[in-house]
Amino acid sequence: MRHCPVRSSCLRQTLAFGRREEVKSLELLGAMLALALIGAAVALGQLARRHRFGGGRGAHHAAFEQSPHGMLVVDAGSLKIVDANPALLRSLGYSLRELRKMPLAEIFSDNAGPPEALLAQLRQDAARLLIETGQCCRSGRFLHVELSGYRVEVGRRILYTLTTRDITVRRRVEAQQLEKQQHLDHLAHHDQLTGLPNRLFLAAHLPGAIDEAKRGNSMLAVLFLDLDRFKHINDSRGHETGDKLLKTVAQRIRATTRTEDIVVRMGGDEFIVVLKTVATPEQINETASRITEALAEPVVIDGRPLVTTASIGVSLFPRDGATMGELLRQSDTAMYQAKDRGRNNFQLFSPVMERKLKERMAIESSLRAAFQGRQLDVHYQPIVEIESHRVLALETLLRWRHPALGSVPPERFVAVAEETGLIVPIGEFVLERAIEDTARWQAAGAAAVPISVNISAVQLQRSDLPATITRLTHKHGVSPRMLLLELTESAVFEQREGRYGDSTRDAIARLRELGARIAIDDFGTGYSSLSYLKRWRVDYLKIDRGFVRDLVTDMSDLAIVEAIIAMARHLNIEVVAEGIEGWQQLEKLRQLGCSYAQGYLLARPAPFDQCWRYLTGQPLDLTSQPPSPESLEATGT
Ligand code: C2E
Ligand code: MG
Ligand code: MG
Numbered sequence: 001m002r003h004c005p006v007r008s009s010c011l012r013q014t015l016a017f018g019r020r021e022e023v024k025s026l027e028l029l030g031a032m033l034a035l036a037l038i039g040a041a042v043a044l045g046q047l048a049r050r051h052r053f054g055g056g057r058g059a060h061h062a063a064f065e066q067s068p069h070g071m072l073v074v075d076a077g078s079l080k081i082v083d084a085n086p087a088l089l090r091s092l093g094y095s096l097r098e099l100r101k102m103p104l105a106e107i108f109s110d111n112a113g114p115p116e117a118l119l120a121q122l123r124q125d126a127a128r129l130l131i132e133t134g135q136c137c138r139s140g141r142f143l144h145v146e147l148s149g150y151r152v153e154v155g156r157r158i159l160y161t162l163t164t165r166d167i168t169v170r171r172r173v174e175a176q177q178l179e180k181q182q183h184l185d186h187l188a189h190h191d192q193l194t195g196l197p198n199r200l201f202l203a204a205h206l207p208g209a210i211d212e213a214k215r216g217n218s219m220l221a222v223l224f225l226d227l228d229r230f231k232h233i234n235d236s237r238g239h240e241t242g243d244k245l246l247k248t249v250a251q252r253i254r255a256t257t258r259t260e261d262i263v264v265r266m267g268g269d270e271f272i273v274v275l276k277t278v279a280t281p282e283q284i285n286e287t288a289s290r291i292t293e294a295l296a297e298p299v300v301i302d303g304r305p306l307v308t309t310a311s312i313g314v315s316l317f318p319r320d321g322a323t324m325g326e327l328l329r330q331s332d333t334a335m336y337q338a339k340d341r342g343r344n345n346f347q348l349f350s351p352v353m354e355r356k357l358k359e360r361m362a363i364e365s366s367l368r369a370a371f372q373g374r375q376l377d378v379h380y381q382p383i384v385e386i387e388s389h390r391v392l393a394l395e396t397l398l399r400w401r402h403p404a405l406g407s408v409p410p411e412r413f414v415a416v417a418e419e420t421g422l423i424v425p426i427g428e429f430v431l432e433r434a435i436e437d438t439a440r441w442q443a444a445g446a447a448a449v450p451i452s453v454n455i456s457a458v459q460l461q462r463s464d465l466p467a468t469i470t471r472l473t474h475k476h477g478v479s480p481r482m483l484l485l486e487l488t489e490s491a492v493f494e495q496r497e498g499r500y501g502d503s504t505r506d507a508i509a510r511l512r513e514l515g516a517r518i519a520i521d522d523f524g525t526g527y528s529s530l531s532y533l534k535r536w537r538v539d540y541l542k543i544d545r546g547f548v549r550d551l552v553t554d555m556s557d558l559a560i561v562e563a564i565i566a567m568a569r570h571l572n573i574e575v576v577a578e579g580i581e582g583w584q585q586l587e588k589l590r591q592l593g594c595s596y597a598q599g600y601l602l603a604r605p606a607p608f609d610q611c612w613r614y615l616t617g618q619p620l621d622l623t624s625q626p627p628s629p630e631s632l633e634a635t636g637t
Helices: 006-019 025-054 059-066 088-090 096-101 116-123 168-189 198-216 229-239 241-255 281-296 324-340 350-373 410-420 422-443 457-462 467-474 490-494 499-516 531-535 556-572 584-590 628-633
Strands: 070-075 082-083 128-136 141-152 157-166 219-227 262-267 272-278 299-303 304-306 310-317 346-348 376-385 391-402 405-409 452-457 483-488 518-521 539-544 574-577
Touching: 070 088, 070 499, 082 088, 082 096, 082 304, 082 422, 088 096, 088 157, 096 556, 116 128, 128 157, 141 422, 141 628, 168 198, 198 219, 198 262, 198 272, 198 324, 198 518, 219 281, 219 324, 229 304, 241 262, 241 272, 241 281, 272 281, 281 310, 281 346, 299 556, 310 324, 324 346, 350 391, 350 410, 350 422, 376 422, 391 410, 391 422, 422 452, 422 457, 422 467, 457 483, 457 499, 467 499, 490 518, 499 518, 531 556, 539 556
Parallel strands: 310 346, 391 452, 452 483, 483 518, 518 539, 539 574
Antiparallel strands: 070 082, 070 157, 128 141, 141 157, 219 272, 219 310, 262 272, 299 304, 376 391, 391 405
């Protein structure tokens, strides 16, 4: 190989630089980079000659000149371009003369502005340089480029030899991928139907909001919102209407909250609102009231107005919990309390609620075991004809003997059984026990006294009660005519519209066709819509004991009872007064024309083997059992 003094001096410089700085990385860069470097070094040599020795081009310059990548040499002191190869000039559309006059930042800058990072690296006198930036061409074309190169010392001058690589395609692919990813992230963190953020979003943002409140020493509120009777709307007016309603509800909640607050659809008809930086508890009241008011406006769907309400439970950071889990749990508990208080209201969490909820959960978990473990039993209480003191029927009342809690009253567990659906098998158990016991009494020669059974609305909706009754009465050889079925007024009324209403009405009609009679229990405590009494044939009304208790002293109770009796007479329905504890009450009811009564005064609920005295067909001897309601209450009978 012919000796070339320029090349060898350049190589010497390059090798010196390599030794001085990064011998190892030079090795790693491989042949390609070395070639580029040699090209750059050759260019430097040429430059050095041009500037220091008066210029002139040699064969060694070919690599620099012919490289398909744009290459340039920058003066580290002035930050000016001193040389550029044809590939770069072609790509930029400027001549070398023009380039030399232009500031570096005019050529290489990204969308965000001048290449501060590039200039900073140059100013810092970095040995190696690698940066991604933009390249602005004369035509206005913008390319994404990678600039890489080295610092070299030529005499006392410090230069940078840089190679540009067009990464526009890679950037475009990356941007598309990013966009796709962001779209997927959005989908994953948002609810399709309402467009609101979802529970994943909440999980990602609520902890941060709590931390922020902690740092700022401020309060934060979590509002748990559940629509009232949404299932009913969905079932009666269809899922499409339900979906439209949810969308409107989502918009209204969003519109009543501040932009910084988080509004999330948790799923179904549940929403969460996180109020950040709550200054005073009144602020929560205001927001909750605003939401309630906004929802109260009827929503017109397909030309038909629909009214929806919500129950809202509120928990407060730091008072009710310090973590997302705690705050959500407590707001959920408070929401259930709002439901219990008649829906369409909001409740702030309190520790008492938690105790009640725990008790309720304990009941829920042990109820199933109680049912399977034969802790459930029934007692019977006579319904007596006031004039004759003869027994009209025996009412079956469920009893739970809990091994640890003692006697648990039905009021505490029937609602739980309804919520869990366990009321269906439990109700069937009660029904079968009543029919079975009737068969045993009949076999023993008792008078034909009908048996009355309380039926839950859930039982009526979720099971084929007429078929069950046919099966059980047939099995035990008892006529369905021996049955009186007690349905609570509110349960029947609440379901009267839509699908359930029809099926409830059909079920009642079928039960009456079988020969069973129907009583409306606790009459007066529900919505007291009297029109359904006319439409749905019922046989008895049982006036709730709440009206009977103060009948003798309270004029309005007297007026109500009087009105019920008069109305029932016109509709040809018999009346039973519940909860008679005193002779004066009984006498008053007799005067008002009430036919039947039930209460501790007449007979208390008793287990199967103590009921024979009610089944003789003879009038009850009321003098033999003086009433002692308090002691009876205390024993749970
Ligand atoms: P209900 O059907 O109105 O039953 C009458 C309730 O009043 C019974 O309470 C009875 O023990 C009580 N009672 C009767 N006479 C008097 C009185 O003179 N004074 C007072 N203070 N109370 C009296 P119990 O047995 O605790 O039942 C409560 C409610 O639980 C029932 O009210 C009924 O709604 C429900 N329930 C009871 N057994 C069943 C059942 O087998 N299935 C369903 N679904 N519900 C049941
Ligand atoms: Mg009853
Ligand atoms: Mg009742």
